[in-house]
Amino acid sequence: MYKIKTINNISPVGLERLEKLNCNVSAELSDPDGIIVRSADMHTFEPNPELLAVARAGAGYNNIPIERFAESGIVVFNSPGANAEAVKEQSICSLVMASRDVIGSIEWVRSIADRGDKIPELVEKGKQNFAGPELMGKTIGILGLGATGALVANACIAIDMNVIGYDPFMSVEAAWRLSRKAERADDLDEIFRNCDYISINIPYNQDTHHLLNARAFSLMKDGVRIINESRAEVVDDDAMLEALESGKVAKYVTDFPNEKILRGKNVIALPHLGACTPESEDRCAVMAAKQLYDYLKNGNIVNSVNLPAAKLERMGVCRLCVIHHNVPGMINRILDLITAKNINVEHMINKPRGKYAYTMIDLGDHVGDDVAETIRGYNDVLRVRVL
Numbered sequence: 504m505y506k507i508k509t510i511n512n513i514s515p516v517g518l519e520r521l522e523k524l525n526c527n528v529s530a531e532l533s534d535p536d537g538i539i540v541r542s543a544d545m546h547t548f549e550p551n552p553e554l555l556a557v558a559r560a561g562a563g564y565n566n567i568p569i570e571r572f573a574e575s576g577i578v579v580f581n582s583p584g585a586n587a588e589a590v591k592e593q594s595i596c597s598l599v600m601a602s603r604d605v606i607g608s609i610e611w612v613r614s615i616a617d618r619g620d621k622i623p624e625l626v627e628k629g630k631q632n633f634a635g636p637e638l639m640g641k642t643i644g645i646l647g648l649g650a651t652g653a654l655v656a657n658a659c660i661a662i663d664m665n666v667i668g669y670d671p672f673m674s675v676e677a678a679w680r681l682s683r684k685a686e687r688a689d690d691l692d693e694i695f696r697n698c699d700y701i702s703i704n705i706p707y708n709q710d711t712h713h714l715l716n717a718r719a720f721s722l723m724k725d726g727v728r729i730i731n732e733s734r735a736e737v738v739d740d741d742a743m744l745e746a747l748e749s750g751k752v753a754k755y756v757t758d759f760p761n762e763k764i765l766r767g768k769n770v771i772a773l774p775h776l777g778a779c780t781p782e783s784e785d786r787c788a789v790m791a792a793k794q795l796y797d798y799l800k801n802g803n804i805v806n807s808v809n810l811p812a813a814k815l816e817r818m819g820v821c822r823l824c825v826i827h828h829n830v831p832g833m834i835n836r837i838l839d840l841i842t843a844k845n846i847n848v849e850h851m852i853n854k855p856r857g858k859y860a861y862t863m864i865d866l867g868d869h870v871g872d873d874v875a876e877t878i879r880g881y882n883d884v885l886r887v888r889v890l
Contacts, residue, residue: 601700638700701729760773
């Protein structure tokens, strides 16, 4: 029985999946094999020695110390695409709010509630104060063409916008999802120079920190409207505030408010609502639970954000799983040890990712604890499991 700790409220749909597989699922566990988390900050979290994996029920993972966990042999998963539909829908809503002063108009109409039979006349006179441009025929730049970005691009094409997308790491799967009518930009500057709207749908990491900075704003059209469904840190707040003050940016809609950006004019800030639908939370929880259990049970790694992806159909009698640094000679050392025990290798896979690597070996006979302990003693080995 695997012990799964929950942090934050996780959709019961995902947790029931684990319980049906005889997992012990509780928020109170102190020595879990796995953790499912949403947005809780885990940077100060001290993992127990038994912890094997953390599954994020959502796409973003900047709340998890992925490098530190990798060095401890802890796999971190996310749930890409599970919340894409919800974020896409909010992005379209945000585009409309960025164009027309929907919020201001609602507040103004409420303010004249006591004007009785004069309300219709006041509405006709006042509506122009909240007017804005149509989306049809305008050009939008989509930064990031993953699961969410591709859906946003397709939705914008459906309402007759011109779409230019940028994603240097676009997968084949994402390319299949993307409409042929979307243009591909060769670099970010092409997006900045040519778009009336910009939708940010990229993951936050050290490479995307302050991607929208003073230089980026200087290249943009006057009156550009920006939608941020990525993370707050992708945008340089100080540069954004200057751009809003000068009118370079006409409207900034962000799902990631902070004290600084809330002081800016023409800012529409939402309370991180992008993935907040019951359907999205169910899908994220189910995906997180499925990936976590497959790793605990079979050693397969799918959608990890810190260690290599590796999936192997099981063969043989037992499976040896080794997380290690990506250094020369490691596989040979492991295989030499197995050969010395006169055990046949039925099937194996080795996958690298930067400075890390993952090796799975299906064996024709059981290996004893002595084999696992010997491998654990090798330099650069981070985790050894026998399944």
